[in-house]
Amino acid sequence: MESKPLTTRRLSVYNLRSNPFRTASLVFVVLLLAFATFGGSLLSQSLKNGLGSLKERLGADLAVVPLDHEADYEGIILSGQPEKFYFDQSIEQQIEQVEGVSKVSSQFFISTLAAACCSVPVQVIGFDPDTDFVIQPWIAKVYHEEIGDGQIIAGSDIVLNDTGTLKFFDDTYKVAAQLERTSTGMDYSVYANMNTIKMLVAGAREAGMNLSVDVYGTDVDRSVSTVLVKIEKGYDADTVTTNIRRQISGISIVKSQNVFASTANNMDVLLAFINTITLVLWLLAILVLAVMFSAMTNGRKKELALLRSVGAARGKICGIVLTESLLISILGGTLGTVAASLIIFPFSTYTREKLGLPYLLPNVAVTLRLLGMSLLLSFASGPFAATYSAVKGSKAEAYISIREGE
Amino acid sequence: MALEVRSLTKEYIRGRVAFQAVNNVSFVVQPGDFVNIIGRSGSGKSTLVNMIACLLTPTKGSIEIDGLNIVSLKDKEASAYRNSKIGYISQGQSTLASLNVLDNVRVPFHLSKREGTSKEAAFSLLEQTGISHLAAAFPKHLSGGELKRVAIARALINHPDYVIADEPTSDLDVQTTAEIMELLKNIAETGTAVMMITHDMEALGYGSRTFVMDAGILTECAGNRVYISHKRG
Amino acid sequence: MKNKFIFGFLSIAIGLLIALGPLTIFPVCGVHEHSEEVMKCFWTARAELGVGFSISILGLLSIISGNPKFRLGLAVAILLNGILAFLFPAVLIGVCGSARMNCRALTLPALSILSSLIVIASIIQAAYLRYTNKEGTEEHGKQTAND
Numbered sequence: 001m002e003s004k005p006l007t008t009r010r011l012s013v014y015n016l017r018s019n020p021f022r023t024a025s026l027v028f029v030v031l032l033l034a035f036a037t038f039g040g041s042l043l044s045q046s047l048k049n050g051l052g053s054l055k056e057r058l059g060a061d062l063a064v065v066p067l068d069h070e071a072d073y074e075g076i077i078l079s080g081q082p083e084k085f086y087f088d089q090s091i092e093q094q095i096e097q098v099e100g101v102s103k104v105s106s107q108f109f110i111s112t113l114a115a116a117c118c119s120v121p122v123q124v125i126g127f128d129p130d131t132d133f134v135i136q137p138w139i140a141k142v143y144h145e146e147i148g149d150g151q152i153i154a155g156s157d158i159v160l161n162d163t164g165t166l167k168f169f170d171d172t173y174k175v176a177a178q179l180e181r182t183s184t185g186m187d188y189s190v191y192a193n194m195n196t197i198k199m200l201v202a203g204a205r206e207a208g209m210n211l212s213v214d215v216y217g218t219d220v221d222r223s224v225s226t227v228l229v230k231i232e233k234g235y236d237a238d239t240v241t242t243n244i245r246r247q248i249s250g251i252s253i254v255k256s257q258n259v260f261a262s263t264a265n266n267m268d269v270l271l272a273f274i275n276t277i278t279l280v281l282w283l284l285a286i287l288v289l290a291v292m293f294s295a296m297t298n299g300r301k302k303e304l305a306l307l308r309s310v311g312a313a314r315g316k317i318c319g320i321v322l323t324e325s326l327l328i329s330i331l332g333g334t335l336g337t338v339a340a341s342l343i344i345f346p347f348s349t350y351t352r353e354k355l356g357l358p359y360l361l362p363n364v365a366v367t368l369r370l371l372g373m374s375l376l377l378s379f380a381s382g383p384f385a386a387t388y389s390a391v392k393g394s395k396a397e398a399y400i401s402i403r404e405g406e
Numbered sequence: 407m408a409l410e411v412r413s414l415t416k417e418y419i420r421g422r423v424a425f426q427a428v429n430n431v432s433f434v435v436q437p438g439d440f441v442n443i444i445g446r447s448g449s450g451k452s453t454l455v456n457m458i459a460c461l462l463t464p465t466k467g468s469i470e471i472d473g474l475n476i477v478s479l480k481d482k483e484a485s486a487y488r489n490s491k492i493g494y495i496s497q498g499q500s501t502l503a504s505l506n507v508l509d510n511v512r513v514p515f516h517l518s519k520r521e522g523t524s525k526e527a528a529f530s531l532l533e534q535t536g537i538s539h540l541a542a543a544f545p546k547h548l549s550g551g552e553l554k555r556v557a558i559a560r561a562l563i564n565h566p567d568y569v570i571a572d573e574p575t576s577d578l579d580v581q582t583t584a585e586i587m588e589l590l591k592n593i594a595e596t597g598t599a600v601m602m603i604t605h606d607m608e609a610l611g612y613g614s615r616t617f618v619m620d621a622g623i624l625t626e627c628a629g630n631r632v633y634i635s636h637k638r639g
Numbered sequence: 640m641k642n643k644f645i646f647g648f649l650s651i652a653i654g655l656l657i658a659l660g661p662l663t664i665f666p667v668c669g670v671h672e673h674s675e676e677v678m679k680c681f682w683t684a685r686a687e688l689g690v691g692f693s694i695s696i697l698g699l700l701s702i703i704s705g706n707p708k709f710r711l712g713l714a715v716a717i718l719l720n721g722i723l724a725f726l727f728p729a730v731l732i733g734v735c736g737s738a739r740m741n742c743r744a745l746t747l748p749a750l751s752i753l754s755s756l757i758v759i760a761s762i763i764q765a766a767y768l769r770y771t772n773k774e775g776t777e778e779h780g781k782q783t784a785n786d
Binding site: 005007011014015017018305308309310311315 | 459461481482484485486488489490492494496500501502503504505509512513514515516517518523524560561564
């Protein structure tokens with residue numbers, strides 16, 4: 001057998017190994033700490049990302065919808081909850097005339113009921129490529145040609161067939177492109193131009209699923225679901241809202257600003273909660289670690305004094321205690337971040353559904369930065385908590401001299 | 407390789423009153439000496455040897471080894487000195503529970519930078535102390551006498567000039583005490599000076615010189631008179 | 640010897656989770672609300688019920704058995720079962736077609752993680768058993784023995 005030198009690291013490893021239960025407990029504390037740090041920071045970063053994404057994608061300043069359908073519209077924007085409501089197309093022209101309105105574009109909503117097996121209703125949003133100023137900027141990020149008739153653009157969370165198509169009723173539609181993830185209702189929606197929408201409705205009626213499409217007797221040619229409004233520079237949303245209300249009756253108006261503000265408010269509460277929990281867990285873990293290391297060093301006073309008596313310098317003793325705490329931190333920190341990753345990443349859709357808030361995982365660079373920070377923090381936690389014990393332990397020869405007076 | 411202790415004093419403050427645990431002690435130890443240090447508990451014996459081992463800094467006085475005053479050494483140098491020149495056998499059971507017997511003996515070898523490996527040397531020391539069959543065992547399975555042998559083997563791994571033994575036989579039976587004392591005597595015969603603190607009258611006979619420590623003052627006595635005076639005092 | 644219990648109990652626990660999880664903790668959608676159609680994930684849950692129990696029983700045998708070679712075989716069997724447990728929801732049967740449905744958002748990742756864990760554990764166990772079988776008994780001075 002070869003003879004391995006008894007280095008500081010090896011002495012530390014042997015000591016950790018000689019008491020597996022104590023070591024496991026310490027590792028578990030660091031694991032919790034790393035889990036809280038990485039999980040908490042990922043969660044709050046995802047929420048902030050989601051909010052940023054929502055702000056960017058709101059696009060229009062105002063959305064005019066049929067009377068009392070504000071909540072339904074917000075549902076579509078925030079979570080892609082399928083809804084349908086219609087009013088007469090002529091409203092679009094009326095709004096365009098209102099003072100302070102810069103641009104208008106109408107959209108037409110239908111929801112498909114489970115067309116193929118194992119799917120949920122999907123919100124299909126028809127838009128007018130000529131006037132649209134909301135959706136096309138996002139489509140342009142992934143698809144540079146004009147969207148033709150019969151083509152659709154799918155949100156990021158729409159699961160396509162293997163052939164890159166979607167089947168609605170009995171007809172198959174080619175998916176021209178799939179949008180980037182936005183954490184808004186866009187992810188669960190499907191976009192098409194009005195001609196495609198008409199094809200879809202015709203297909204549904206042909207398949208005898210008029211009720212499923214739920215367009216009722218609506219005349220697709222003369223109805224719209226919402227009119228999106230961009231306000232002219234120099235006017236504020238409230239003034240324009242009042243102007244529109246004064247001229248047109250039987251409508252409700254959703255202000256994007258308000259949608260954003262109320263979401264941001266909800267999120268602030270959650271963020272404060274997450275940050276508090278993370279901080280409390282962190283402090284608790286450091287405290288527990290410090291107490292445990294201190295108890296551990298106290299219990300080993302005799303061993304440390306022995307090492308001193310056979311020629312270990314103070315630095316060496318500190319080194320052994322700190323190495324032990326570092327090894328524990330590395331193990332616990334790695335396990336904790338892995339555990340957090342195993343929960344945050346695979347279950348991100350589920351988390352988002354449960355939170356009911358815009359939730360968008362950060363990109364790889366940001367994720368790696370958070371990971372690095374969490375690992376650094378958790379790796380440092382052990383040595384940080386053990387510093388006092390290490391210094392105290394390195395003065396262990398006092399133990400020998402104290403005995404003289406006993 | 408003489409060890410010269412001159413006017414060594416260690417002062418402690420106990421309850422706001424200063425007292426000399428070691429008071430103006432001077433003596434010389436030559437290679438091969440087997441020195442007994444006896445005295446009542448609290449008389450300053452351990453304080454004295456701990457200063458010689460550089461574990462405590464004296465208040466006054468000097469300890470010179472080949473003209474080098476070790477009192478002024480910094481912790482790192484002091485530790486290196488202790489590691490290479492002193493073999494320390496502390497009182498009671500003094501092993502690292504997480505290491506097996508062989509590794510316990512090897513520890514001092516690896517505390518300073520050294521060439522080569524320690525395994526063969528450690529194993530031969532275990533043979534010398536008669537416990538080579540326990541090399542792979544862990545301290546918790548060893549008896550008191552066996553643990554003391556481990557401590558002796560460990561004290562010798564770096565070929566020290568001085569072995570300090572603090573009550574090496576305090577928790578051993580008569581038979582084992584005799585065996586341990588034989589071992590220490592053999593060490594002294596090879597030229598290593600042995601300084602032993604003891605309360606054990608059986609152990610006294612093995613030493614070549616005897617010092618009595620009383621209230622911090624050290625006196626050297628000759629032969630049996632020590633024993634008697636100690637008994638009286 | 641400790642690792643025999645660790646791996647055995649891990650197999651039993653993960654096996655039970657794979658078997659019963661899709662029906663309880665992280666349920667599949669099962670039957671469609673509107674069409675009353677039985678969905679894919681229902682069959683995935685059924686298949687996982689079988690393969691999960693199989694993993695548990697193999698884990699139990701691994702604890703009972705004293706023969707390292709037999710336990711090596713059991714580890715390989717658990718490995719193959721674990722791969723099946725992974726493939727049922729991912730490829731062989733699949734789950735429902737919408738990202739926000741339970742079986743895709745919850746059951747699929749849960750089963751993927753559990754089956755990956757048991758696959759990794761059984762590879763480690765198999766490698767360990769093979770290594771220790773080759774080594775035979777260790778001579779004196781071995782620090783690492785079963786700590």
